[in-house]
Structures are given as C-alpha cells and as structure tokens.
Amino acid sequence: MDPQADGNAPAPIEKVSIIVSKGSLEGVYPALIMANGARMEGIEANLFFTFFGLDAINRAKHEHVKVATVGNPGLHLATWAGGIPGVSSLVTHKLAEEMEKLDIPPIPEFVEMIAESGAGLYACKASVDLFGLTTDDFVDEVTEVITVGEFYGLAAGGQIIFT
Amino acid sequence: MMSRAVDVDAEGFMTDATQWDRDVAAAIAAEAGISPLTDRHWQVVEFMRERYLESGSAPSIRTLGKASGVPIKELYELFPKGPAKLAAKIAGIPKPRGCI
Numbered sequence A: 001m002d003p004q005a006d007g008n009a010p011a012p013i014e015k016v017s018i019i020v021s022k023g024s025l026e027g028v029y030p031a032l033i034m035a036n037g038a039r040m041e042g043i044e045a046n047l048f049f050t051f052f053g054l055d056a057i058n059r060a061k062h063e064h065v066k067v068a069t070v071g072n073p074g075l076h077l078a079t080w081a082g083g084i085p086g087v088s089s090l091v092t093h094k095l096a097e098e099m100e101k102l103d104i105p106p107i108p109e110f111v112e113m114i115a116e117s118g119a120g121l122y123a124c125k126a127s128v129d130l131f132g133l134t135t136d137d138f139v140d141e142v143t144e145v146i147t148v149g150e151f152y153g154l155a156a157g158g159q160i161i162f163t
Numbered sequence B: 001m002m003s004r005a006v007d008v009d010a011e012g013f014m015t016d017a018t019q020w021d022r023d024v025a026a027a028i029a030a031e032a033g034i035s036p037l038t039d040r041h042w043q044v045v046e047f048m049r050e051r052y053l054e055s056g057s058a059p060s061i062r063t064l065g066k067a068s069g070v071p072i073k074e075l076y077e078l079f080p081k082g083p084a085k086l087a088a089k090i091a092g093i094p095k096p097r098g099c100i
Helices: A025-040 A051-057 A089-099 A107-116 A125-130 A148-155 B022-031 B039-055 B061-067 B072-076 B085-090
Strands: A014-019 A044-049 A120-124 A144-146 A159-162
Touching: A014 A025, A014 A051, A014 A120, A014 A148, A025 A044, A025 A107, A025 A159, A044 A051, A044 A148, A044 A159, A051 A107, A051 A120, A051 B085, A107 B039, A107 B061, A107 B072, A120 A125, A120 A159, A120 B022, A125 A144, A159 B061, A159 B085, B022 B085, B039 B072, B039 B085, B072 B085
Parallel strands: A014 A044, A014 A159, A044 A120, A120 A144
Antiparallel strands: none
C-alpha cells in the first residue's frame, strides 16, 4: 500500500544495501558515509564491494586509495596536469587533511568503524574470482564473499544504492 | 517520578540545556525505550554533555568511540536506534548535525 495514501508520513527506511563499485577515493567515500550515516539513524546497512571497490577492503590497498586526477572534471585541473606523477597523491593528501579536520576517518578506520556499528561487509564473488583474490586479501571486518544472488537475498525488503 | 515540563523541539531534543538533570535524562531515555540507564549509558551521556558544553557542538560517533571510554560496538548495543542522536537527546543537548 502507498504509505502516503492514508495521509500518514511515509514509512521510514529500515534497511539499505550499498554497492561500492569504484576504487577511487571519491568513489569510495560516499558509500562509506551513507552506510555509517544509516547506522547512525538506526537503519540496518550492508556494504557490497565489487570490482575496483574491493580496494577499500583489500588490506594491501585500502591505505592507498587515491583521488582520480585524470578524467575528473570536478577537480578543474587540466587532464595533462592531472597525469603528472605525484599529482594524484598530492591531491589525495590535501583532501585527507581537510577530512581529518571534519572528523572524517581515513578509509581503513572508517571501514572498521562501520563494521563495529553492526553493518555487514561483503565482497563480490565474481570480482574476487576475476582478480584472483582470496578472503586472506581482505580486512578481518569483511563478513563473507558472496554471489550477486546472495546479495539480493540480503538486500530483500530494503533499498539498494549503487555507487 | 515527579512530572516537570521542559522545552523541546519538534523531534524531542531539549532546547534549553539548563533545564536538564538526571531525572529528566532518565525520563527521556525511558520514552525512547531505554530503562534503566546503566553506568555505561551514563558514561556516554555525560561525555556528550561535557563536550557540548565545552565546544558548543556534539561529538561525532568517531570521537565518541575514541574518547568516551565506550567503544563503537558497545555504543550501538547501548543505543540501538542510533547512539549519537539518542545519547544527545538523553543528554539534553541539540540534535547532532554532522554526517559522520
């Protein structure tokens, strides 16, 4: 039934399942902020890491997720300049400093925080197989490697957000 | 418990922190389904209130986890419907506006 049909307020969101498909800093943070924000509101949350999004939970890579400085018009930086070695690291470093001022944690700490808040963290099996990864490559907070079908099972009854 | 009126906003957050005391806190908590408040609840509530009165804003969940003495996992066990928001409400301070 349409929750608004009887004049009541819309039903609150009770569960979100957020897909993280990008491996850039600006690709990963929105998903983490939304997952953490959901838990802060008492909303159940699942994170499903797929393709390069897996870098956010890869213990060898999660400290090295960088801002994409090439092909990123939002930075208002010439493409050739964004491609100079070190520019991506520099921009990432500056952004990390600004985030720290706002009490936004670095990715490894943020992932840990979200897991502690009770959210489920899942890795996409197709991507794990594609990249030749195993569960040992992931941080301990990762609950399980699951198929897309299992993801839909987990997401049932809630909202799915693709990032 | 004696009944006493306090000023709150539309969502039930107190608008005058000086009207707060431990009885008011217990009443707000009970209304939110947390009764009784344990020592661990109080530790979080008192930490929030102190930080707010010092700095003018409520601490983030990250700061709560690091500095209140109660780890994040336990914060969610104590305040299942959202620790930062609910602890702020019980502490008699405005709703935290941060996204983190």
